[in-house]
Amino acid sequence: MELNRLTAHELTALLDKGDISPVDICNNIIKEIGQKDKGLNAVVHFDPEKAIERAKALKGRDSSAALWGLPIFIKDNICVKDELTTCGSKILEGFAPPYNATVVDRLCRAGAILMGKTNMDEFAFGSSTETSFYSVTKNPWDRDRIPGGSSGGSAAAVAANEAIFALGSDTGGSIRQPASLCGVVGLKPTYGRVSRYGLIAFASSLDQIGPITKDVEDAAILLKVISGHDNMDPTSVDKSVPDFPSLIKRGIKGLKIGIPKEYFIEGIDSEVRQSMRDAIKKLETLGAICEDMSLPHTEYAVAVYYLVATAEASSNLARFDGVQYGFRADQAASVIEMHKKTRQEGFGSEAKRRIILGTFALSSGYYDAYYLRALKVRTLIKRDFEEAFKKYDVIVTPTSPTPAFKINERTEDPLTMYLSDIFTISANLAGIPGISIPCGFTKSGLPIGLQILGKPFDEETILRTAYSYEQAAK
Numbered sequence: 001m002e003l004n005r006l007t008a009h010e011l012t013a014l015l016d017k018g019d020i021s022p023v024d025i026c027n028n029i030i031k032e033i034g035q036k037d038k039g040l041n042a043v044v045h046f047d048p049e050k051a052i053e054r055a056k057a058l059k060g061r062d063s064s065a066a067l068w069g070l071p072i073f074i075k076d077n078i079c080v081k082d083e084l085t086t087c088g089s090k091i092l093e094g095f096a097p098p099y100n101a102t103v104v105d106r107l108c109r110a111g112a113i114l115m116g117k118t119n120m121d122e123f124a125f126g127s128s129t130e131t132s133f134y135s136v137t138k139n140p141w142d143r144d145r146i147p148g149g150s151s152g153g154s155a156a157a158v159a160a161n162e163a164i165f166a167l168g169s170d171t172g173g174s175i176r177q178p179a180s181l182c183g184v185v186g187l188k189p190t191y192g193r194v195s196r197y198g199l200i201a202f203a204s205s206l207d208q209i210g211p212i213t214k215d216v217e218d219a220a221i222l223l224k225v226i227s228g229h230d231n232m233d234p235t236s237v238d239k240s241v242p243d244f245p246s247l248i249k250r251g252i253k254g255l256k257i258g259i260p261k262e263y264f265i266e267g268i269d270s271e272v273r274q275s276m277r278d279a280i281k282k283l284e285t286l287g288a289i290c291e292d293m294s295l296p297h298t299e300y301a302v303a304v305y306y307l308v309a310t311a312e313a314s315s316n317l318a319r320f321d322g323v324q325y326g327f328r329a330d331q332a333a334s335v336i337e338m339h340k341k342t343r344q345e346g347f348g349s350e351a352k353r354r355i356i357l358g359t360f361a362l363s364s365g366y367y368d369a370y371y372l373r374a375l376k377v378r379t380l381i382k383r384d385f386e387e388a389f390k391k392y393d394v395i396v397t398p399t400s401p402t403p404a405f406k407i408n409e410r411t412e413d414p415l416t417m418y419l420s421d422i423f424t425i426s427a428n429l430a431g432i433p434g435i436s437i438p439c440g441f442t443k444s445g446l447p448i449g450l451q452i453l454g455k456p457f458d459e460e461t462i463l464r465t466a467y468s469y470e471q472a473a474k
C-alpha cells in the first residue's frame with residue numbers, strides 16, 4: 001500500500017489495528033521523496049536515516065498521543081533543536097537552533113516523527129517560494145508554475161504525497177494561498193491561538209503557525225495538538241482548546257454566511273469566480289444562508305499590510321548581523337564592515353527591499369504619515385470584521401484571485417506579486433482565523449481554493465463549514 005497517499009486519520013486507524021508501523025510510513029515517504037523531490041524541490045533539509053531512527057525510537061502505542069507514529073514536515077522558519085533552520089536564507093546558512101519551537105515540542109509529545117524542513121520564500125517574504133536561497137519549489141500540478149508562498153514547500157510536499165501533513169506559517173496568507181494553489185487544506189489560526197515561540201519572526205503582530213493537510217479532519221487534529229497557552233509567547237492567549245476533530249461533523253444547517261462584495265472585484269480570474277459561485281450554491285444546499293455583504297475598508301488592506309509587515313520585519317531582521325547566527329562574511333576590516341558585508345551578501349533582494357521599505361516607514365518624519373496611519377486603518381479593517389460577525393457566523397471568499405501563475409511571471413513586478421495576497425491579508429490584520437480548502441479545478445487542471453474566515457477563536461466553525469463542504473464536494 002502507498003501509505004504516503006493516506007491522510008493522518010486514515011493512518012492512525014491502521015496504526016491502531018497494528019496493520020502498519022511508523023517505520024512503514026516513513027519508508028513510503030522517503031521513497032516518494034527520492035523519486036519526486038529532485039523535480040519539485042519542496043524539501044530543503046532532510047536526513048532519511050535520522051527519520052527512520054526516530055520512527056524506531058518511538059515507544060509503544062499510546063492512545064492519548066494524537067499523532068503517534070505520523071511523520072511530519074516543518075517549514076524552515078520553525079526552530080527544531082540542533083537541526084538546520086535557515087528560513088530559506090543564506091544569512092542563516094548552517095544555523096541550528098539550541099531549542100525547539102513550542103509547536104515542535106507539542107508535536108513530539110503527541111508522538112509525531114519529525115522528518116525535515118520544507119522550502120519557503122526567504123524569511124517568508126513572498127507568494128511564490130521564488131525568493132528562497134534554495135531555489136524555487138515547483139507546483140506538483142504543473143511544474144512550470146509556482147506552488148504559492150511563502151509556505152510553498154509544505155503545500156507542495158503535502159500535495160505531492162511527499163508528506164502526510166506539514167506546518168506552515170502565515171503572516172499575510174502564507175499558509176492559505178499555497179494551500180489553495182496546490183489543492184490542499186491550509187489553516188491560519190486566530191492570532192494568539194498557537195505559540196509563536198521558536199518561529200523566526202517576520203512580522204510579530206501578524207505571524208501565526210498553522211497546519212497544511214490533505215483534508216479538513218487532519219487540519220482539526222493537527223490544530224488541536226499545536227494550540228494552547230504558552231508562557232514563552234507573551235501574545236499567546238490563555239483559552240481552552242476545543243476538541244476540534246469531534247466538533248466538525250455537526251453540519252451547517254442555519255449557518256449564516258457573508259459573501260463580501262469587495263472580494264469579487266475586477267481582475268479576479270473567471271474560472272475562480274465561477275467556482276466560487278458553485279461553492280456558494282453547494283453551501284446553500286447544505287442548509288447555510290448566504291448573503292451578500294460588505295467589508296468597506298478591504299481596498300486598503302494591501303497597502304496597510306505592506307507598511308505594518310515591512311516595518312516589523314525591518315526591526316526583526318536587525319539581529320542578523322553576522323554575530324550570533326548563521327552566515328558571516330569574511331575579510332572585513334572592522335566590525336561595522338563585517339555587519340555590512342554580512343547583510344549585503346546574506347540577504348536576497350526581496351529581503352533587502354522589505355528592510356528598506358520598513359525602515360523608511362518607521363523613520364522620523366515618515367512614521368506618522370505611514371506607519372502610524374497604517375495602524376489606524378488596520379483598526380478600521382478589524383472593525384469591519386467585528387461588525388460583520390455580529391450578523392454572520394463565517395465569511396466566504398476566494399483564497400487567491402488567480403490559480404497558480406508561471407515561474408518568473410511576477411518576479412520583475414513586486415506590486416503584482418504583492419497583489420497575490422489581496423484576499424488573505426485582511427485576516428492577519430484583524431487577527432481572525434481563516435482556512436483554505438480545495439473547491440475545484442480550472443479547465444487546464446489547476447486547483448482553486450475557497451477561503452472561510454471566522455470570528456476570533458472560533459476555528460471550530462470554519463472547520464465545521466469546511467468539513468461539510470468537503471464531504472459534499474468529494
Ligand code: GLN
Nearest residue numbers: 124126170171172173174
Ligand atoms: N505574501 C505575503 C508577503 O509577501 C505574505 C507572506 C506571509 O504570509 N508570510 O508578505
